[in-house]
Amino acid sequence: xxxxxxxxxxxxxxxxxxxxxxxxxxxxxxxxxxxxxxxxxxxxxxxxxxxxxxxxxxxxxxxxxxxxxxxxxxxxxxxxxxxxxxxxxxxxxxxxxxxxxxxxxxxxxxxxxxxxxxxxxxxxxxxxxxxxxxxxxxxxxxxxxxxxxxxxxxxxxxxxxxxxxxxxxxxxxxxxxxxxxxxxxxxxxxxxxxxxxxxxxxxxxxxxxxxxxxxxxxxxxxxxxxxxxxxxxxxxxxxxxxxxxxxxxxxxxxxxxxxxxxxxxxxxxxxxxxxxxxxx
Amino acid sequence: xxxxxxxxxxxxxxxxxxxxxxxxxxxxxxxxxxxxxxxxxxxxxxxxxxxxxxxxxxxxxxxxxxxxxxxxxxxxxxxxxxxxxxxxxxxxxxxxxxxxxxxxxxxxxxxxxx
Numbered sequence: 001x002x003x004x005x006x007x008x009x010x011x012x013x014x015x016x017x018x019x020x021x022x023x024x025x026x027x028x029x030x031x032x033x034x035x036x037x038x039x040x041x042x043x044x045x046x047x048x049x050x051x052x053x054x055x056x057x058x059x060x061x062x063x064x065x066x067x068x069x070x071x072x073x074x075x076x077x078x079x080x081x082x083x084x085x086x087x088x089x090x091x092x093x094x095x096x097x098x099x100x101x102x103x104x105x106x107x108x109x110x111x112x113x114x115x116x117x118x119x120x121x122x123x124x125x126x127x128x129x130x131x132x133x134x135x136x137x138x139x140x141x142x143x144x145x146x147x148x149x150x151x152x153x154x155x156x157x158x159x160x161x162x163x164x165x166x167x168x169x170x171x172x173x174x175x176x177x178x179x180x181x182x183x184x185x186x187x188x189x190x191x192x193x194x195x196x197x198x199x200x201x202x203x204x205x206x207x208x209x210x211x212x213x214x215x216x217x218x219x220x221x222x223x224x225x226x227x228x229x230x231x232x233x234x235x236x237x238x239x240x241x242x243x244x245x246x247x248x249x250x251x252x253x254x255x256x257x258x259x260x261x262x263x264x265x266x267x268x269x270x271x272x273x274x275x276x277x278x279x280x
Numbered sequence: 281x282x283x284x285x286x287x288x289x290x291x292x293x294x295x296x297x298x299x300x301x302x303x304x305x306x307x308x309x310x311x312x313x314x315x316x317x318x319x320x321x322x323x324x325x326x327x328x329x330x331x332x333x334x335x336x337x338x339x340x341x342x343x344x345x346x347x348x349x350x351x352x353x354x355x356x357x358x359x360x361x362x363x364x365x366x367x368x369x370x371x372x373x374x375x376x377x378x379x380x381x382x383x384x385x386x387x388x389x390x391x392x393x394x
Contacts, residue, residue, distance in 0.1 A: 021367070024391055058347055059302075063287075063294045083301050087359040123302075131352025151347055153285050194336075194346035195283040199369065199383035202389075213372040236346055265389035 002101070002175040006045035007275040008110060008253045009185035009244045010134070012054060014126040015266030017091045017133055023265040034259035034272035042135055043276055047182035049136070049142040051172065053243040054127030054186040056147040059084075060119060064073075066152045069164065072145040073102040076210035079124030079132070088129055095132060103146070104175050105168070122147070131186045141182070148246075150187070150239040151171040157227045161198050161242040162218070165249025169211035169279060182261050185247035187240025189269030190233040191261075203262040206269035207231035207239065209252045213273055216254035221245070237268070244273070276279040288343025296321035297348045300355065310355050326330065337375035 011216045020028060042050070059081060061067060080088050102118070102142045122131075128145050136143065146168075149155070156164075172181050189209065190202035210223045222245075230239045258272040287294070296317070300306040309317050318328040330338035334356060336349045344352075350368055357367040373380045 011376045022365075058298060059343065063289050063345060081302075082304070083307075147367070151284055152289065152345070155284070192283065192346070194349040194351075195340075196336075196372075196379045197383065198336075198350065198372055198376075199380055200386065201383075224373070231282035231284075237285035249314055262386075263385060264390060275383070 001102045002172050002177055002179045003197050003256055004169065004172060004182050004183065004250055004278045005047055005140050006042055007247050007278060008042070009067050009247055010035065010038060010124050010131055011188055011268055011270040011272070011274045012130040012186040013191070013263075013266045013268035013270060014130065015129035015263065015268070016130050016270070017203075018087050019221075019266070023190045023261070023263050026059040026163055027153045027261045027263050027265070027270070030261055031270065038189065038272055038274060039135050041162060042141070042182055046180055047141055049101060049144055050184055051138075051144045051146060052128055052131060052184045052186060053146050053148065055150045055240050055243060055247050056126050057127065058068050058151070059125050060147065063136060066149045068115070068149055068156060070117040070119055070122070071105050071136045072097065072107065072122035073099050073118045074120055074122065076098050077122065077124065077128075077143050077145065080129040081123035081125060081138070084125045086127065090129055091137065093129070093132060094171065095136060095139040095143040096218060098144050100177070101175055102144045103147070103174070103193055105171055107152050107169070108174065112171065113117070114164065114165060114171075127186055129258060131184060148242060151236040152243050155227060155239050156242060157220055157223055158242060158245045160250050161221055161245040162204050165246035168246065168252050177203035183247050183250050185243040187243045188238060189236040189241065189271050192234035193237045193267075195237075199267060200234070201262045201264050202233040202238070203269065205238070206262065207262060207273065210257045210260055210273070211273060213244075213248075213255040214257055216252070221248070234236045252277040252279050281338070283346055285344065286340060287345040291327070291343040292322040292324075293327045293339075293342070293344045294348060297351055298322065301351055307355060334371050335375055336372055
């Protein structure tokens with residue numbers, strides 16, 4: 001039986017690597033301190049594998065056929081994808097995969113009614129690359145990437161993401177091995193990539209959402225944070241927080257909000273969060 | 281619902297950009313022969329002209345997915361170290377003056393306040 005040993009979430013905006021110094025010194029320092037603290041807690045949890053929940057930015061799948069969730073099942077993950085390397089200002093990285101767990105998710109998920117697409121060679125944009133740069137820079141933890149759709153209609157609801165999180169938790173805990181597993185959500189907070197409000201950040205929404213996480217009342221969050229509310233705060237981007245809602249299902253109680261920056265310069269509300277207690 | 285609901289999932293432009301940004305040869309052709317490329321992918325004249333004119337508003341009105349709009353601008357302007365920031369911003373300022381001005385005012389206020 002695998003064990004869930006850590007749960008955390010962070011923004012993956014390309015500005016965090018690609019044009020980091022465009023934001024104020026204060027924001028740069030906050031982002032560096034918060035990601036260093038996330039990494040410290042991740043190392044302390046001694047995971048064998050990090051399951052990273054992000055979203056595909058129309059890179060791996062064409063718009064005519066976008067799966068709800070996709071698992072990367074490779075033995076080794078290589079990024080960033082051609083075309084994103086300059087944008088992210090990142091050198092190529094290689095992270096070992098955990099194909100046994102990845103394939104277990106796909107096959108056991110199917111047996112339990114959860115349709116997960118998979119890719120043997122997944123391409124990586126900011127969604128996986130930016131958190132990997134900050135949290136797993138030496139590739140010491142194996143990676144299982146899981147991407148979701150949050151931008152091509154129909155967009156799944158927060159209730160659905162939470163339900164899938166519950167199923168994922170059960171699937172991982174049922175894995176016939178004794179691996180220690182950390183789960184990391186990437187994406188958000190408010191932003192509207194490419195939309196009319198491309199350069200806008202909704203600070204009020206972001207602080208409201210983070211307060212809901214601090215309260216730790218899952219039912220209240222699911223009641224109040226509807227898909228409509230996410231879309232109002234930035235269409236096609238703020239719904240990346242569905243990954244956070246998914247990871248919420250692995251946790252109990254309040255989250256520690258390590259940092260929040262309404263970073264227009266990075267074109268996204270930017271935040272880092274760690275949960276202290278895992279769901280039983 | 282939000283702006284993404286306006287995209288036309290069946291629009292040829294959306295298929296074209298998916299293919300172009302994954303393929304260095306097509307990226308080169310995008311710059312040298314956009315009209316021929318658009319014809320090969322079956323774009324309408326209006327789609328081709330909106331892309332050629334780098335006009336975010338027209339692109340989205342026709343149903344190009346919003347996420348692909350800055351990607352199209354990057355195909356034109358390049359991506360290294362966010363070198364398209366000012367060029368992309370100018371395109372959005374022309375297309376969405378009100379929304380973009382509001383965002384710039386917010387940025388100025390936030391940077392003054394800290």
